[in-house]
Amino acid sequence: MTPCGRFVIIPEGTLVASAAQQKEYPVIVGKLLWVANSTRPDLSLTVGVLARHMREPSQEHYQAAQRVLRYLKSTKEVGLVYRANESQEPxxxxxxxxxxxxxxxxxxxxxxxxxxxxxxxxxxxxxxxxxxxxxxxxxxxxxxxxxxxxxxxxxxxxxxxxxxxxxxxxxxxxxxxxxxxxxxxxxxxxxxxxxxxxxxxxxxxxxxxxxxxxxxxxxxxxxxxxxxxxxxxxx
Incomplete structure (x- = not known):
């Protein structure tokens, strides 16, 4: 499973999310932005695209945000690992x-x-x-x-x-x-x-x-x- 699907090329004019979804969407994306910027670089692209549609998200964008949440749940046991490795370039x-x-x-x-x-x-x-x-x-x-x-x-x-x-x-x-x-x-x-x-x-x-x-x-x-x-x- 990956954090993003084909939503990254969804054009304008698709179905607008419901009132409840529009209210929930910026809350979800705001939290995902914190995670992506702090500890999960694998979410940077996906969450960055989602953040472009805060004002008027479509149903596809709302579903994409839910997909990221499912991805996080399925990968909650993985994370960044930092090691001392002088064989790598400084x-x-x-x-x-x-x-x-x-x-x-x-x-x-x-x-x-x-x-x-x-x-x-x-x-x-x-x-x-x-x-x-x-x-x-x-x-x-x-x-x-x-x-x-x-x-x-x-x-x-x-x-x-x-x-x-x-x-x-x-x-x-x-x-x-x-x-x-x-x-x-x-x-x-x-x-x-x-x-x-x-x-x-x-x-x-x-x-x-x-x-x-x-x-x-x-x-x-x-x-x-x-x-x-x-x-x-x-x-």
């Missing part, structure tokens, strides 16, 4: 994006990321992007930039308490995203994107000592549909 992040995943007329994409310290997840996020991406590469580029901001903050935080991380790595599963981030000659392809999202270029293309590496991965870990963001183990 600090990495995985980013991913679901291009044009918003079922409304806006068709905005969804970013997902998870940051790990020695293989242990310490920060995760799944959120709708604030601008409309014209291609999957753009959506992945924005997601990677958001992950870069998070991993550089964690690098500074760890350094302040005496933990050296070296050069952290941000992993992406999109070749085009990596190319436009590393190669200045590809800059023209994304000139129209908001300037703040080009922050990743400065940190990858530094000539003397890059602030981070951007590398290819074959398996996204950052919250794609029906994918867990990290390991869950029985307590």
């Amino acid at each position: 600090l990495v992040a995985h980013s991913d994006a679901n291009w044009a995943s918003d079922a409304t007329i806006q068709r905005r994409s969804t970013s997902g990321s998870v940051a790990l310290v020695y293989g242990n997840p310490v920060a995760w996020k799944s959120a709708m992007q604030k601008c409309i991406s014209l291609s999957a590469v753009e959506a992945e580029f924005i997601a990677a930039t958001e992950a870069t901001c998070e991993v550089l903050f964690l690098k500074q935080l760890l350094h302040s308490i005496g933990i050296a991380t070296g050069t952290p790595t941000v992993y992406s599963d999109n070749t085009g995203c990596i190319q436009v981030s590393k190669d200045p000659a590809q800059h023209w392809k994304l000139k129209h994107i908001d300037t703040k999202y080009h922050f990743i270029r400065n940190n990858v293309q530094e000539y003397h000592e890059p602030a981070l590496r951007l590398a290819m991965t074959t398996r996204a870990r950052s919250g794609g549909e029906a994918e867990e963001t990290t390991r869950l183990r029985k307590e």
Whole structure:
């Protein structure tokens, strides 16, 4: 069983939930948001989508919220496990994006990321992007930039308490995203994107000592549909 079904692509105009369901829905989703943000990264995508429909949920969204509750009940004996494992990289992040995943007329994409310290997840996020991406590469580029901001903050935080991380790595599963981030000659392809999202270029293309590496991965870990963001183990 997974926390989400096909509701993530339910278009507008479906049956509106009953008055009782509309009253109960934000209460359920509010509690699920706390769980997803605190201890269950595997719920980030699903609950994030549900939270977009607080004002006027459909019956499908209400049923999807009930599905998440059933999923939590069936997985109540699993949770995050943190271990000391120096064989893992000190600090990495995985980013991913679901291009044009918003079922409304806006068709905005969804970013997902998870940051790990020695293989242990310490920060995760799944959120709708604030601008409309014209291609999957753009959506992945924005997601990677958001992950870069998070991993550089964690690098500074760890350094302040005496933990050296070296050069952290941000992993992406999109070749085009990596190319436009590393190669200045590809800059023209994304000139129209908001300037703040080009922050990743400065940190990858530094000539003397890059602030981070951007590398290819074959398996996204950052919250794609029906994918867990990290390991869950029985307590």
